[in-house]
Amino acid sequence: MPERPVASLLRINTIDAILQSQQMLGNEPARLAYQAGVVGVPTPAGDGVRETNVTASEHSTDQYLYRMSSTSEEDDQNENAWQNVRSTKRRKINNQNIENQNLEVPINNRFSPLTTEDDHSQNNTAKKIPRPPPIFVYGVINFPEMIKKLSEIVAEEQYITKSMPDNTIKINCNTPDTYRILVRFMRENNIVHHTYQLKEERAFRVVIKHLHHTIDPEDIKEELTKEGHQVRNVMNGRHRITKEPLNMFFVDLEPASNNKDIYDLVALQNKVVHVEPPRTQRGLIQCTKCQQYGHTKTYCNRPFVCVKCGGPHNTSTCKKTRDTPAKCALCDGPHPANYKGCEFYQSLVKSNNANNRLNIQKTGVSSLQIKRLIAVKRRARAKWQRTHAPVHKRAYNLAAQKLKDEIKKSSDISIQNYLSNLNRFDNSIWKPIKSLKKPKTPVPPVRRQTNDHTQNWARSDKEKADLFAQYLADVFTPNNNEPDQEITEQINRLPLRIPLIKLITPKEIKSEISKLCIKKAP
Known part of the structure; x- marks a missing residue:
């Protein structure tokens, strides 16, 4: 029997391995083609080896293997059912079926419970409830009696108090429920106080421009409700001086997660609009009920003070005529209480803008x-x-x-x-x-590593400094610079593989310096 060429043996071994893998998958046609005879595969062009004796069985097996090498992706790319165009480019044999039938090995991560607990803890701490605002109670002349009254409705652990000038008590509640109970109690008993709105109940206010002022606010509210917003109030804006209606509306939305989506609104029905946040008010806010600065009339329970005459009544019921000069309730000056040139207002602005640090005034x-x-x-x-x-x-x-x-x-x-x-x-x-x-934050004492129980803490600054100095002296000791005699002898016995560097003479240095540029440093 003639000996096969080396290239043919390599091709037979390759086909044999492929057919054995197909036989493992139960591919009966491939197994029969393998038993029919020796399979020949045409060699690539340019390898210098070509088989001339190819039997019919070899040729049929070649065609089978060529069909087997074409992927199903080529057939999927044909849109027409009546047409099947094969690619002219020969592809390598794809063993995708073998990869798809691999057994799935169950995998268990021993650290997965930690991830689950982490996610659970993050969900629990995601939402934080803001702290309630303070309550300022005025004219307290008997503090224990006030605490006794408050303890009848809420526990003393639910709030803290702070005494301020002019018999004013500041109350900070721990929870919003305690805040609501105290505010309701003070309003029902007509206790003089003022407070602020809860942050969680604060409305989300926007300004809608380019709407005619004659439009009914209820229509705007209905259109915004269709857009998925919960509207609390719609109010037409007016000019600050002339009080004429403007082509803009202030809209208050209920607290929700989609409130900022209203800025993407460009039209209401057939009306082009522009939505923007309101301008922040500069300066100090003033209560129109008691004429004091720092709060608003909505959360004020102080007595009425007239802005015109300074009397103890509502401004709307004031009987002052135009001929009668005004009187400020804050500084007793001949002007209304909301006058920005008031001495009391100017002093508040000056103290509010002053920095806590020392102001260096340069002449x-x-x-x-x-x-x-x-x-x-x-x-x-x-x-x-x-x-x-x-x-x-x-x-x-x-x-x-x-x-x-x-x-x-x-x-x-x-x-x-x-x-x-x-x-x-x-x-x-x-x-x-x-x-x-302001009290100085005390520095905790440092413990000494000694057996004496009476002197085991360093409390004063000098004791702490001495303790740290002793610690640094013990830890950072100087290194031993004495050479090891054994290592030195071993290094001296080693033969030198490179010649010693020739020493440089001062003459050579002088010669190199003379070659440098005169304006350059050596």
């Missing part, structure tokens, strides 16, 4: 003097950097010292002016005092 003379000294110092520094002469160095140091002294003098004058302008009428004196009276 014109000191500022010009400091600027002149800064210019002199910069010129002296530039001259010394060019020449590096000792004379210029002394001039630069003298200018720097003069500038330092002038800045210190100006700072002392500014601090003296700031302290002299403090007074108790506009609350400006309480801010620096508050920062000074």
